[in-house]
Amino acid sequence: MNSLDQIFVTLKQWLLSYVPTDFQPVGSALLSIVAIIAVFGTAFALTTILERKGLGRIQNRPGPNRVGPCGFLQPMADAVKMLTKEDIVPYAADKVLHYLAPIVLTVPIWLAFAVLPFGRNMSAIELDASIVFFFAVGSASELAVFMAGWSSHNKYSLIGAMRGIAQMISYEVPLVLSTVPVLMLSGTLNLNEIVNAQSGFSFGVGQWNVFTPWGAAGFLLFMIAATAESNRAPFDLPEGESEIIAGFLTEYSGFKYALFFLGEYLGLFAVTGLAVTLFLGGWNAPLAFLNVVPSWLWFFAKFGALIAVFIWARGTVPRLRFDQLLNFAWKFIVPLTLVNIAVAGIWYFSSDHLAYAVRWLICAGIFLGFYELLGRFLSLKRAPRTYRYAE
Amino acid sequence: MKFNFQGAGIVRGFVETARNFLGSYYDPERLTTVEYPERKLALPENVRTVPFLVYDHDMSGLRCTACKICEQECPAACIKIIKDTVKKSDYLGKSQFQPQVFDIDIAVCMSCGICAEVCPFDSIKMDQVYELATQDRFAPLILHKEQLGKSNAYFHAIHPTDAVETDSLRDEAKRKAETKAAADAAAKAAAAVKPKPEISTTANSQSVGTSATANVEKAVAT
Structure with missing residues (x-):
């Protein structure tokens, strides 16, 4: 079973044994790049079709089912359509920036995958501060959005880009703050170490961060911030089809448009992978006896489940207004992440004095009480909403 | 709770x-939603797409008399009619013109249904076919008389209310025409019989007989 767990690591080492010693670091990096692009490229294609089918079912319709068996060749048809479309660049556009924006969006996101541990001994590069690296390259997407909006020379593009910048910077703060408790409790910035810290079992159940009060709260806050950070519904204001055509994508067509889509989905995959790593125990099995299943399979099972949650949220929650979006970030999510850091501190220092259940209840109570009070306080000034025609 | x-x-x-x-x-x-090519929903009775021509029994019973009212009223000018030189008799037994050419360009037709409203012969009605796409955008979209002609039974199938009403009106007209023809024939016979006893009639009575004959001829002509 261990051989199946390490099958990709052994495969890589076997392939590298044919490479001269001097070129082995380069060869190792190239092999990892090929593997990551192949796996997440496929995941992108698969997610687009599954998302469309899932949203269809949520809206009580079958979804795409014409191309290939059950419609699963739809991504191929989409790709052919995108590639054969005319690539239009507006006359007044800043040609260089317009050309560079999709590249600047996509390339740094591929870099973020380099530090994620996809299985036991399966991260492309080993960095001591890998989470810092992750957030550093992830923030390049803001630049790409602004480049796209500015270079298009179109007011809708610019409005979309301004919204994108405001939203992504606002949600970058809770995204990073919600990871802080994990870093505090595991005492490291290395994602591999963070996974190892969650690898124990108590009563046969994995010691994942999400099973602690600060972990569960941090996980939810992280997921909300990640949805906003990857510009997905209900936080898809930068695109806002009903208001500003397609936002910063308005003047893009053909393959550049497809690259933007690829970039957005890869951004989603990267933060989902990080959520799995930080809160859901990474590649660890949930129950002790399930350890026989290969670690990379566990990672991708959790990954797929979280993607399904994102799709579910997209099919459920309507788009926010922009003031609601920013109020939600600064008045609600950010204070909650700060409280969560305090709760994590209480959890850490009470470990020697209190029983596990008592500690759990106290920490959960503090967070939930603050959540409820803050929510009530923020909705104090609002009159109860009346629906004149709907009720 | x-x-x-x-x-x-x-x-x-x-x-x-x-x-x-x-x-x-x-x-x-x-x-x-319904998965369309496999499943099709039944259309409401008042759905209309492009016009068609109603015939009784077979194509020779086409009701159209090439009066060209629809051609003149069509706002999109998509109907083209050429009268045939040969006449035929209609359901009332009258001699009527018939179209030699009756073309509708359905690429131009906007489904307004004015042609069906103005037709005095209940000939042109609105169809419910909607799978009209073709590979070529010119010739196949011009429907000829042969494609446009559809049976009265088909008319009953797609617009039951309208068809029943039309049929009752036509039956009524036919019955009236028959009674009138019978009455006229009787009058004619009476007129023909009446002068017999008085062979040396006056000019007055003869003129009545000729006017009755003229009436019958007039009725046949109209």
């Missing part, structure tokens, strides 16, 4: 969409 913690509405929304997602798999009744 309704839990009213902060964010309860969002949780309820998630439950609702999850119910839709699962429900659409085991309960096909939930699906609001």
